[in-house]
Amino acid sequence: MAFIKVENLTHIYHPGTPQESVALDKVNLSIEAGEFVAVLGTNGSGKSTLARHLNGLLLPTEGRCFIRGLDTCNEQELWQIRQQIGMVFQNPDNQLIAAVVEDDVAFGPENLGMDPQEIRAKVNASLQAVNMAKYRTFAPHLLSGGQKQRIAIAGALAMDTDCLVLDEPTAMLDPQGREEVLRTVQKLHEERGITIVYITHFMEEASVADRIVVMDKGQVAADGTPREIFADVPGMKKCGLDVPLAVEVVWQLRHQGIKLPEDILTEDELVEALEAYTCQSN
């Protein structure tokens, strides 16, 4: 059974009014436990709307959304779903609730009614996992954006979540903060097998995923490994997206008749291929 299964999901905001807008249009998607899926798409393509369906913050207008077989439309199962799917949102300032870091991380477990010692243990372990144990007693407004996002991740981990859904967690961060957050997510995926759904506008971030889902106008436009997705440069451009710099360069060079391998993804790989190419032609 797939971990996340989205069937024929349609979501219409304000149906029956003049502001009616179809944000998701018959989306089908299935994500296995332990996958790292990046979701790409232009502004308004329905990424956030999709993310919010995964833990029942929004309910489908049509279709269904299952988490480990639990239906988000079923009110009784909603809390179990929310415990398993941790959410991290874009704005680091608007998702921390308590005035002290450790209290904030404890917020989820407290809501689940765990007993105090257990909460304490979970809070310590989660702060350790995101490398923020030092900042236990800090006030959130004294932290950097990247640190705040890591606290938000710790807050989800403390609920024993199996899956993190991150909705552009790095959009408001500086390069260093972006790096910190992505590293943390990667580490949690690798070391704990946590399933990751990572929405982003940064192609370089998406290329570290196992799989990329491209959204366009409320539909899944493409779905495959980063190499497969980025190989289709015209397809990406049609969805209004860029490809990583290295891929773009290779694509342009291949158009000029320079025979480079097609599946280059990173700048290191590009440098290597170019070196090999120059050696060969000399």
Added chain:
Amino acid sequence: MLSNITIGQYFPGNSILHRLDPRVKVLLLFFFLIEIFLFSNAVAYGIFSAVAFALMLLSGIPLGMLLRSLKPLWWIILFTFVIHLFSNPGTPIAKFWWFTLTWEGIRMGCFISLRLVLLILMSSLLTFTTSPLKLTDALESLLSPFRRFGLPAHELAMMMTIALRFIPTLIEETDKIMKAQQSRGADFTTGNVMKRLRNMVPILVPLFLSAFRRADELAMAMEARCYRGGVGRTQMKSLKTGGVDYLAIAGFVLLTVSLLGIKVLA
């Protein structure tokens, strides 16, 4: 510009007063203040002052800092004192114009001002030794019996927690908006009151808009973390009443009994 505003006046430390259960502190303070108003003989005031002084020393907070909390109310204390000097009938000492200074007036003035001073000092002793977060927890716990009568104890406490979390953020934001407006030539420092108020509008409008957006996103984040009100919720830092607390309560009972004794004997 606004960054030097701090919330509350918590002074971190590890004295006995800091370690007391905040609920016990709030309740004892409450009863202590009632007793200040109930017992008004000279001996009782002597005892109250001695207790207050002992607690101030015990708290480990610099005396000057504690006394400074009197400053904002200094004028009110003085005013009350002067009013009482002249408004009590009794043995006249001197007469200024229509006002008669009496012995009873001096006595009463001293009592009332001392009462005010004690009230302020003891209350600030609470806020100096208890973090706002602990005060919030104490509030929730103490008010929870009244939930039966429809008092939203948990919701009030949650509101305070969120306020404590967001006040610094909103202050930072105000500062940013003010600077942005000033860089475009806005002027918040000159002109009469009306003009200054009118100049505040371009700050308040974006601030409110952003506060509403924040509230919206925060509500969503809370829901995503399984928040569903106070029912079935536990607390990591549950408040515990321990040895020190019973000691404090015993001390307070002793104080009350001796005050009653003095009153009966006198």
